[in-house]
Amino acid sequence: xxxxxxxxxxxxxxxxxxxxxxxxxxxxxxxxxxxxxxxxxxxxxxxxxxxxxxxxxxxxxxxxxxxxxxxxxxxxxxxxxxxxxxxxxxxxxxxxxxxxxxxxxxxxxxxxxx
Amino acid sequence: xxxxxxxxxxxxxxxxxxxxxxxxxxxxxxxxxxxxxxxxxxxxxxxxxxxxxxxxxxxxxxxxxxxxxxxxxxxxxxxxxxxxxxxxxxxxxxxxxxxxxxxxxxxxxxxxxxxxxxxxx
Numbered sequence: 001x002x003x004x005x006x007x008x009x010x011x012x013x014x015x016x017x018x019x020x021x022x023x024x025x026x027x028x029x030x031x032x033x034x035x036x037x038x039x040x041x042x043x044x045x046x047x048x049x050x051x052x053x054x055x056x057x058x059x060x061x062x063x064x065x066x067x068x069x070x071x072x073x074x075x076x077x078x079x080x081x082x083x084x085x086x087x088x089x090x091x092x093x094x095x096x097x098x099x100x101x102x103x104x105x106x107x108x109x110x111x112x113x114x
Numbered sequence: 115x116x117x118x119x120x121x122x123x124x125x126x127x128x129x130x131x132x133x134x135x136x137x138x139x140x141x142x143x144x145x146x147x148x149x150x151x152x153x154x155x156x157x158x159x160x161x162x163x164x165x166x167x168x169x170x171x172x173x174x175x176x177x178x179x180x181x182x183x184x185x186x187x188x189x190x191x192x193x194x195x196x197x198x199x200x201x202x203x204x205x206x207x208x209x210x211x212x213x214x215x216x217x218x219x220x221x222x223x224x225x226x227x228x229x230x231x232x233x234x235x
Binding site for chain 2: 001038040042048049050051052055056061093095097100101102103104105106107108
């Protein structure tokens with residue numbers, strides 16, 4: 001199984017400041033045949049389902065503000081919110097989809113306003 | 115755009131079978147290479163993928179739940195369903211249905227709003 005970990009568990013950021021969330025997979029999620037990283041990021045607000053933000057580690061879903069960006073490759077990935085807005089308070093999850101045998105999510109990172 | 119909606123009992127007795135249905139609207143459940151998944155989230159905790167199905171009947175299940183899970187699909191009703199047998203309190207969670215892109219990329223979107231299932235006598 002590919003185990004996903006995230007750091008930090010929670011993060012307090014001032015409005016307008018940068019938020020950085022890290023995600024690590026226990027094995028590489030980079031397919032050498034197509035040079036794509038099989039990793040997605042989601043945002044979940046209280047009482048709501050997760051919302052897809054980013055796939056292929058760095059491709060923003062349509063309609064997602066460009067202050068959200070994803071980077072990384074192999075086993076280490078980062079979600080960055082360049083200028084935190086009040087509506088960005090949420091829990092953020094990474095997910096690997098490298099194997100169809102078991103899709104796994106990270107434990108989540110809670111982002112609050114400092 | 116495509117919307118998903120979960121339905122089913124909110125309370126299930128221990129050792130019984132949990133049954134949920136997801137209704138797909140705004141698009142065809144049979145289009146493309148899409149797979150249709152169930153994912154759950156215990157209160158205050160993270161996300162656990164349960165399994166998925168394609169209209170061809172192809173299924174994938176989480177190995178930790180495989181012995182208790184059956185996912186089926188009814189294209190005529192634009193629905194897919196989850197059955198989880200021999201439930202216990204550990205199965206209490208919000209259950210979501212979601213679509214993944216299949217061969218185009220197995221990220222999840224859109225998602226249903228979720229339905230809370232409590233296992234209790």
